[in-house]
Amino acid sequence: MKKKIAIFTLPLRNYNYGGILQNYALHQYLLQNFDVEVETIDMQFGNKESLKRKVKMFLHKTLYQGYYQFRKKSNQYLESFITSKINLSKPLHSQTEIVKYLNDRKIDVLITGSDQVWRFDYAGEGKYKQMYLHFDQKVNAKKISYAASFGFDEWKFFEKTREIQTYLRTFDGISVREDSGRGILKNTFSLEADHHLDPTLLLDRAHYHQLLLQTEKPKTEKKILYAYILDIDNKKIQVLEKISLNLSAELKMIELTSSKLREIHNHNYKDFLHIKAETIPKWLEGFQQADYVVTDSFHGMVFSILFDKSFVALGNKKRGMSRFESLVKMFEMPERLHTEFDEQKMTAVLKTKVNEKRTAQLLVSERKRTYEYFSEFLIPKKR
Numbered sequence: 406m407k408k409k410i411a412i413f414t415l416p417l418r419n420y421n422y423g424g425i426l427q428n429y430a431l432h433q434y435l436l437q438n439f440d441v442e443v444e445t446i447d448m449q450f451g452n453k454e455s456l457k458r459k460v461k462m463f464l465h466k467t468l469y470q471g472y473y474q475f476r477k478k479s480n481q482y483l484e485s486f487i488t489s490k491i492n493l494s495k496p497l498h499s500q501t502e503i504v505k506y507l508n509d510r511k512i513d514v515l516i517t518g519s520d521q522v523w524r525f526d527y528a529g530e531g532k533y534k535q536m537y538l539h540f541d542q543k544v545n546a547k548k549i550s551y552a553a554s555f556g557f558d559e560w561k562f563f564e565k566t567r568e569i570q571t572y573l574r575t576f577d578g579i580s581v582r583e584d585s586g587r588g589i590l591k592n593t594f595s596l597e598a599d600h601h602l603d604p605t606l607l608l609d610r611a612h613y614h615q616l617l618l619q620t621e622k623p624k625t626e627k628k629i630l631y632a633y634i635l636d637i638d639n640k641k642i643q644v645l646e647k648i649s650l651n652l653s654a655e656l657k658m659i660e661l662t663s664s665k666l667r668e669i670h671n672h673n674y675k676d677f678l679h680i681k682a683e684t685i686p687k688w689l690e691g692f693q694q695a696d697y698v699v700t701d702s703f704h705g706m707v708f709s710i711l712f713d714k715s716f717v718a719l720g721n722k723k724r725g726m727s728r729f730e731s732l733v734k735m736f737e738m739p740e741r742l743h744t745e746f747d748e749q750k751m752t753a754v755l756k757t758k759v760n761e762k763r764t765a766q767l768l769v770s771e772r773k774r775t776y777e778y779f780s781e782f783l784i785p786k787k788r
Contacts, residue, residue, distance in 0.1 A: 408513040408783055410435060411494070411546070412445045413535055415520050415527055417487050420480045422688050423605070423704025427519045429490050431551065431604035433612065438776060439783045446503060449496040450531055471675075482684040503535065504542045514547045514782055519582060519604050521725075524556030525565075537572035547782055549578040552601050558585045558727040560593045570594045580778060584734070585727035599778055600731075602771045605707050613711070616686050617693060630654040630755075631695035633705040636721065644746045645699060651752045652697060659683055659691060697755045703728050710736055713761045717751045718742050736767055 414428050428445055435443050477484070487493070497503045507515070515538050521527050522536040534540070538548045560566070573579065573590070579598040581587055590596045630649045634641060637658075649656035692698060692708040698716035700706055706729065709716035720729040720742055733742045740754055 408439070408441045409510060410441050410443045410514045410516060410783075411507060411510075411512045412443065413448075413515065413517045413538065414445060414522055415536075416448070416532075417445070417491070417493075418480075418484075420483045420682060422483075422685060423702060423707070424520055425483060425487060425491075425685065426704065427552075427604045429486075430606075430608050431516075431519065432491060434604060434607040434775075435779070435783075439779065441783060444492045444494050446506075446535075447493045447496050448503070448532060448535060449498050479680050480682045483682050486685045500535065500540055501542070504540050504544055507544050507546060512544075512546045514549065515544070517548075517550045517553055518580070519552035519554070521554045521556035522550075523553050523586075525562055527556065534572070537569060538576070539572040547577045548575055549580070549782055550576065551580045551779075552582040552603050553580065553586070554582045554728060555586055555589055556725050556728075558725065560589045566593060570596075578778065578782060583727045583731040585731065599774075601775050601778060602735075602768075603704070603707055603732075605704060606711060606768065607772060607775060610711055613689055613708075614693070617690050628652065628654040628696035629694060630656050630697045630699065631691045632656065632658045633691065633698070633700040633702055634658070634719075635701050641746055644748050644751075647748050648699070648752050648755070651748070652755060654697060657691065657695070659688065699751065699755075703732070706732060710738075710759075710764060713759055713764060715755050715758055716741060717754050719746065720744050735771070736764060 412428065412431060415424055417425055417428060432443050432445070435441055494506060497506055517523075517536055517538050525533055528536045538550075562569075570593075573594055573596055579590065579596060580601045581590065581598050582601070582603055584600060587598045587600055590598045630645070630652055632645050634645075642658075645656055645658075689708065692705070692712050692714060695712075695714055698705065698709040698714045699719070700709065700716065701719040701721055701724075706716065706718040709718075710732075718729055718733065718741055720726045722744070726744075729742050733739050738759070740757075743751060743754075
């Protein structure tokens with residue numbers, strides 16, 4: 406009989422490309438390699454709000470329906486991918502509903518991960534317990550994490566240390582995405598953990614080609630420099646333009662809806678009705694068709710590696726460096742991680758090719774370790 410798996414991860418309706426794809430990839434990997442059923446728990450609740458706050462939000466949404474409809478429509482392509490490619494549970498509005506759902510469905514294994522599920526300011530006060538698979542009532546299922554991330558290099562939430570230690574000790578297996586995560590678990594919680602690939606790296610490049618609108622690079626005389634920058638500004642654009650000139654490459658950038666939405670409110674949204682988030686196939690094509698990539702995104706770096714592109718990753722200390730450092734260390738590419746927008750240094754690195762053979766060898770080895778980890782919990786033991 407198929408084992409039933411329920412995944413807990415950060416809300417997919419944050420409409421983050423990497424966040425959506427890591428969940429999609431974990432679904433696909435588990436279905437391809439094990440005799441299982443998989444779903445992601447759709448938690449439709451957040452921090453506790455006062456009655457006054459709830460009434461205020463209800464009135465605001467009623468008064469400015471057009472604005473809220475616009476925000477939903479701007480992400481319609483990402484929403485379509487979520488609903489068509491990921492198996493979501495029915496919407497669950499409280500911890501009590503989650504427990505009842507898991508027990509009624511007779512879920513065998515709970516997985517938390519991947520992404521920064523153990524980062525409090527991302528999970529929020531309302532969801533962090535679920536990210537640590539803690540419930541006020543008993544759930545009859547094994548608990549494991551896969552490539553979970555704390556989001557920071559060091560543990561920062563000392564007032565919650567004992568509470569979180571209690572939750573983690575109920576796990577049957579702990580897997581993290583960064584070396585620093587193993588350090589936090591050992592030094593703060595006295596627990597051992599495995600270090601594994603982000604789920605997006607578990608799927609072969611050929612799998613992602615099936616999602617692309619076109620798999621061949623457009624015929625053009627110029628090479629392509631693809632820039633996927635979350636924290637963009639005019640100064641960075643000027644440096645990117647200089648780098649593209651040095652490389653004799655055409656600069657291509659993606660306009661991020663999430664950054665645009667920060668400029669938009671209920672009084673000016675009609676000026677932005679043309680804004681729509683790019684589709685996931687189009688986002689992936691940016692990496693697949695590029696000759697060079699510059700990115701400050703963790704998953705931008707992941708797909709640069711997966712598609713064997715010459716890239717520079719820009720680490721951001723405020724966002725957390727550990728996931729960047731851990732990944733370039735795993736794939737033996739430390740020279741590709743930079744902390745400054747230095748035109749000459751970045752150009753020099755981009756002119757060097759990646760070692761495709763070594764990358765392929767490391768992927769085989771790391772995927773084997775992941776399979777062994779999941780096998781312990783998903784393949785029935787012989788009597």
